[in-house]
Amino acid sequence: MPLSPDPRPLAIDGRPLRIEDVVATASGRARPALSTDAGFQARINRGADFVDRLIAEDGVVYGVSTGYGDSCTVAIPPALVDELPRHLYTYHGVGLGRFLDPEETRAVLLARLQSLAQGVSGVSLALLQQLEALLAHDILPLIPAEGSVGASGDLTPLSYVAAVLCGEREVWHQGKVKPAADALAAHGLKPLKLRPKEGLAIMNGTAVMTALACLAWRRADYLGRLATRITAFNVVASAGNAHHFDQTLFAVKPHAGQQRVAARLRADLASDRPPRNEQRLQDRYSLRCAPHVVGVLEDALPWLRAQIENELNSANDNPIIDAEQEMVLHGGHFYGGHIAFAMDSMKNAVANLADLLDRQMALVVDARYSHGLPANLTAAAGDRAALNHGLKALQISASAWTAEALKLTMPASVFSRSTECHNQDKVSMGTIAARDCLRVIELTEQVVAALLVTVRQGVALRRALDGGAPMSAAPEAMLADLASRLPLIVEDRALDVELRQLLAAIRGEAWSLYAD
Template sequence: MHLADSTSSPAQVQSHVQSQVQSHVQFDRSRLTIEDIVAIAHRKAQAKLSNDAGFRAAITRGADFLDRLLREDGTIYGVTTGYGDSCTVNIPADLVDELPHHLYTYHGCGLGQYLTTEQTRAVLAARLASLSKGFSGVSIELLEQIAGLLDADLLPLIPAEGSVGASGDLTPLSYLAAVLCGEREVLRDGVSISAAQALQEAGMQPLRLRPKEGLAIMNGTAVMTALACLAYDRAAYLSQLTTRITAMASITLDGNAHHFDETLFSVKPHAGMQNIAAWLRQDLPAGAAERNGKRLQDRYSIRCAPHVIGVLADALPFFRTSIENELNSANDNPIIDAENERVLHGGHFYGGHIAFAMDGMKNAVANLADLMDRQMALMVDSRYNHGLPANLSGMQGPRAAINHGLKALQISASAWTAEALKLTMPASVFSRSTECHNQDKVSMGTIAARDCLRVLELTEQVAAALLITVRQGVWLRQQTNPELTLSPAITHMMQALETQIAPIQEDRRLDPELRELLVSMRQQTWTLYA
């Protein structure tokens, strides 16, 4: 982690932003983490460009080397040539300075919803990380301008759709390039205003891009990588929350804790799965496994929960490695090796690793939705919930006949699950040949990342429904069994949920509570497992 205490005093124009920031992430040539990007995205940390003289000299060497090549009439892709399939077109010397501005101009064709503020901050941080490696031939002024946008919280309005993930996230990143130059629009304090006005009022000057800087900003994997960092953070938390929900579902169903026995799991050595089982052992009531009258084997959605959640838990370290390697890469083309005075043409803008990670993650996350949906189906069905009311309705007496408990909530959870499962088709297999067959094999990494975030959103909605269900279910189980002993962790979780969800007796709308639970979930309010 590069998080450190911030001691700098904020400029007056930026005080409303920086007053919320407790730390900073330093950008230099050292390795960043997913947590660094997530902290910047959520305004828990400020991006700070290193003042180290050696770092700044390394950045400057790349820009100076390109300037010297130009003076010596060197041919440089994207500097003295057209882009992509147009690389055979030579650019007249008097037009070289205009070329980067044409690049972001003609890529201004994105559509769809705009990236959220958190996603946009993550994108800016991810692009700053790549350019700070010093292999893109950009000036220190460009890096300072990106850091300045983050500092002032001036966020380019970036349409989410239009990238095939190689040659990088060209179209969405064109909106960053344009804003750096005072064009297009930014979001400031939740209001869209012109970039020119926003820069002026923040005391920032629009850039005039140097010869390769348009390409350097746009020709990389910053959008998909930023979204992947945010997806990883949410998926890791969701794996813990699904485990806690499973424990509470087991209590609701009067389940058999023997299914999570330590010796049992020692013979199947998937470390993530074993950890999920250990968490469940922590959560289940003391002595739950020893009580008489248990089913010999609970249904799969309870008994096999560690095996389902464990797939994601075991995949998370691989996902982290892929995402952080991409985050810490110079994902640009061409690569400028100023030290050896070489221009290296390649394909580091290709987002295949992120595409694979996101396609895999959305599959594992959607399986959590399916698991919870099946658990809910058991809990609301009086044929399977071991003595609890149908639909877990808490109403008793004559009015019980007209109250329907969680009947509709189970339908909604099933709908969200079905939509999540539908989106698990891997995006990476849908490569399309584009741009005159120059980009004839592309990653679709950004589409995969967007799909993954949507699957996460839907699965979080299922989790919100399950939190209402298990809170109701444990409460009802306590009514039927006053001797029921809950572990400290489950007791604490019940107390937290009781502040947000009253017992459901008389029918009521549940969407306000669902939305409140989603906010708590995405802010990771509940401390789950160490």
């Protein structure tokens, strides 16, 4: 996605950012700009100056005058200290897998910039300005997604950021892959020469997993809202019981998110009438218990936000350089355990949305359970009905996507591996957890696309059959929009193009869902 022609400025001055700031930057709707405040800039430079003084005074600083990791006992001759940062990003050039997409890459650049802007990483203002310039000119390092164990941070993927700052490796720029040096030169930028602590400061942090987590959070929040709206449509399509979401009923089980989902369903269904089928007092769980399923994610989102934003606004490299107190503090802030747990938790809750909707679809396409709707929701009539198969194949695909999402819910964080001569002997796997979570979200979005086809077809057939139940203005408007995108399926047709269009609409948040 190209940058917006008029992005809003986003001040980077060490103060906290929110997930929405990362999402806006990733989509090109915001452009980070370093503060010009003299106090902020002086604070940044004091850290770099303190590191320089330590080196001049023969101070021993990990990764500055020593080797890295298990090699911390190896002293670097003073004449070679300046070469060490380049060696760090060079030997970490071992990433494989897909490249992060442009939105993910912008998010990574912002996450690293925000961490370094806390002013305790011992880097110069020039380094922050070079990161700012990459974002301003949309010079996006090609970052392989695989190769990080999540401690010491995202070393391998972030090595590609460090190399690009120095004019090495490749970038995505103006719609093409090109050498980083060429893209920098096109905007009058010179390759950076990293100061002694700067290679470590760029790479030894959690920017990749945190960036991906920010994007995952936003998509998961929207999926929860879509799953709620789709449930309301399926209640109508299957002539279900709207009283399952009664306010008094939910008052006695006071999970706030679950209550919020029930309230959204009540607002969508806007029905005080008794069940259409008085012999069927209770719908199956995938309808009746929808607030209890979606509500788990809804209740988790605030906690997930807190963990992600805490990491986003942290200094998460090693060592920490406190120039004010003239202290060098060696620790493990690069450890991505909170992001790992958040992503493992999120992917579980999101996969349950896919499972819920898959079950709803299985009921509404089955003539034994759909209370009068045709099998597979085919709209063909007469002799043509026998020839047409409606949503039969789509239900199979939705089941496949759901199964794959559920398979990926195994927590990545429990698969710690001892690496790097047993120096990194307990690692977070946070980046793998974040990638897994995004894949679960992607699969769930595909299930949601299938369900949008299903509810458009199901509600139309219900209303043609017996009038169906009315809904409030917002879901009726969404139904009308779906009808404009999806002609009723009478004769069998391939749906892949329409599904991809629906996926784009989902990821673009095409429908406004609930104002609470």
